[in-house]
Amino acid sequence: MLQDLTDAEQMALAQCRHAILGVQQPLSLDCGVDLGPYRVAYQTYGTLNADKTNAILVCHPLSCDQFVAERHPVTGKDGWWESLVGPGKVLDPARYFIICVNVLGHCMGSTGPLARDPATGQPWNLRFPVVTIGDMVRAQAALLDHLGIPDLFCVIGGSMGGMQVLEWAASYPRRVFSAVPIACAAHHSAQNIAFHEVGRQAIMADPEWKGGDYRLHQTVPARGLAVARMTAHITYLSEQALQRKFGRALQDRNALGFGFDADFQVESYLRHQGSTFVDRFDANSYLYITRAMDYFDLAGAHGGVLANAFRGSPTRFCLMSFTSDWLFPTRESREIVHALNAAAANVSFVEVASDKGHDAFLLDEPEMFRTLSGFLKGAAAVRGLRQAA
Amino acid sequence: MTAAIRVDLQLIADMVTPDTRALDVGCGDGALLAYLVDFKRVDARGMELSQAGVNACVASGLSVIQGDADADLRAYPDDAFDYVILSQTLQATREPREVLRQMLRVGKRAIVSFPNFAHWQVRLRMVFGGRMPQTTSLPYKWYDTPNIHLCSIDDFRALCHEMGVRIERAIVLNSKSRPIHMPPLLANVFGEQAVFMLRRD
Numbered sequence: 371m372l373q374d375l376t377d378a379e380q381m382a383l384a385q386c387r388h389a390i391l392g393v394q395q396p397l398s399l400d401c402g403v404d405l406g407p408y409r410v411a412y413q414t415y416g417t418l419n420a421d422k423t424n425a426i427l428v429c430h431p432l433s434c435d436q437f438v439a440e441r442h443p444v445t446g447k448d449g450w451w452e453s454l455v456g457p458g459k460v461l462d463p464a465r466y467f468i469i470c471v472n473v474l475g476h477c478m479g480s481t482g483p484l485a486r487d488p489a490t491g492q493p494w495n496l497r498f499p500v501v502t503i504g505d506m507v508r509a510q511a512a513l514l515d516h517l518g519i520p521d522l523f524c525v526i527g528g529s530m531g532g533m534q535v536l537e538w539a540a541s542y543p544r545r546v547f548s549a550v551p552i553a554c555a556a557h558h559s560a561q562n563i564a565f566h567e568v569g570r571q572a573i574m575a576d577p578e579w580k581g582g583d584y585r586l587h588q589t590v591p592a593r594g595l596a597v598a599r600m601t602a603h604i605t606y607l608s609e610q611a612l613q614r615k616f617g618r619a620l621q622d623r624n625a626l627g628f629g630f631d632a633d634f635q636v637e638s639y640l641r642h643q644g645s646t647f648v649d650r651f652d653a654n655s656y657l658y659i660t661r662a663m664d665y666f667d668l669a670g671a672h673g674g675v676l677a678n679a680f681r682g683s684p685t686r687f688c689l690m691s692f693t694s695d696w697l698f699p700t701r702e703s704r705e706i707v708h709a710l711n712a713a714a715a716n717v718s719f720v721e722v723a724s725d726k727g728h729d730a731f732l733l734d735e736p737e738m739f740r741t742l743s744g745f746l747k748g749a750a751a752v753r754g755l756r757q758a759a
Numbered sequence: 760m761t762a763a764i765r766v767d768l769q770l771i772a773d774m775v776t777p778d779t780r781a782l783d784v785g786c787g788d789g790a791l792l793a794y795l796v797d798f799k800r801v802d803a804r805g806m807e808l809s810q811a812g813v814n815a816c817v818a819s820g821l822s823v824i825q826g827d828a829d830a831d832l833r834a835y836p837d838d839a840f841d842y843v844i845l846s847q848t849l850q851a852t853r854e855p856r857e858v859l860r861q862m863l864r865v866g867k868r869a870i871v872s873f874p875n876f877a878h879w880q881v882r883l884r885m886v887f888g889g890r891m892p893q894t895t896s897l898p899y900k901w902y903d904t905p906n907i908h909l910c911s912i913d914d915f916r917a918l919c920h921e922m923g924v925r926i927e928r929a930i931v932l933n934s935k936s937r938p939i940h941m942p943p944l945l946a947n948v949f950g951e952q953a954v955f956m957l958r959r960d
Contacts, residue, residue: 711824713836716802717822717824720817721813748820
């Protein structure tokens, strides 16, 4: 088999579908390695119509997975985008066939560093080839071929999901009728790479990490991964949101403790975020996925001119950003809009006023829902897709 | 979708040939865009400064981005559209001449509507009232007006001449928004607003 499944992966695969791809035709990764066979775990909601015109691909961000709109098999929590996907929601399974694919390199059932190298029979761990956003998207395209879905009515995603949307539109313009990249950028900024590097160094500095071979030693670099998550989590929130939620409030005490326990609620909150993340995420996967985001540079891949990525694109675009998002600020979305204009592409752009920071795209943001609903209605009319009342 | 839109917008819409490409700069709530899409099958895009306006447009299925005429026309390639439309916005731009130039670069034709600052009511209020004029088409006080580059119909004609821009059509509306047919000298007195269709010469 491809890998010795972790408990989390077994639970994940029991609750979703998967395909073994790359048997005849391995996946040519950007790093030069041919990967195959490889497993792709995915979840679907709704039914593909007879014309195969109602498929929507949801691309998940770094710390989410294919369980978009249902109880998570490992954490037991609600789906990460249930505000958007589900009966009566903007992405309604009664109308659309919704697919979400666990990205390559991740740890919820798709092939990543947890898998075995077929050449040696040993776990890849850090010997797993570094994958890119482009590789993830090519694996998703291979899955669509496997499922016999010629093209997508819409590709949508936020953050790293948004990067995949942009990659889809650039690499497969004829397969993407409409594209909704939310709270993302055409490349990872120096600041974003810097935060990721802090997270990776925290993992690699954990003595339990063992050069990536921790499963062999039956250890878990839990502290390192938790610190990585804590750092990243700060970048997902706005200063106002943190202040409003916690201020300087103390945790379970009336006075400062004059020590290094979690005196403040914000510390306790971050520690909780860190420790629960370890239960559902693999440390090596975290290294690989953050690397894929760092390497993303759509203009760089098109001669340094972002507009070249979209020349002659028939895709209808709708970009969204949030006013308080400092991880992927509005100006980075606007850069994409300008490039799309320069390519004379069909583009809408909305900046949503929210003080919830980068995380806003995962939260209840009525303006985002209204925008998306109107955009999809317009796109469906052009596509000739029947809209349920 | 209702077919009733403002008279000046209707005049602009009537100038647009069906099945073409148009960019409406300062598209507001998208009334003209929606009309062009629904009744003339135009591939119509919009640009709007106010975020509330943009969001309303996109939520009703129109292709609109947040942007401003002074800064964002530059991103578009030459001849991207058959028409670039600017209704009641030219007087609020920082560099009207450059905006006009960009419009005629991006579009094969430009359609521009603006309030006439030489309308008789404006003249009367200024000359006899001694105060900055407030009229139905210029409803602002001097201290809160977005209109920083007001002009008369004759001023606009002069600018077109200077820029070597051909005026294909000019429609002058009176204060009841009805087209009036007068020689230019009188039109510059009795016209409250004007709609021009321009083309690079």
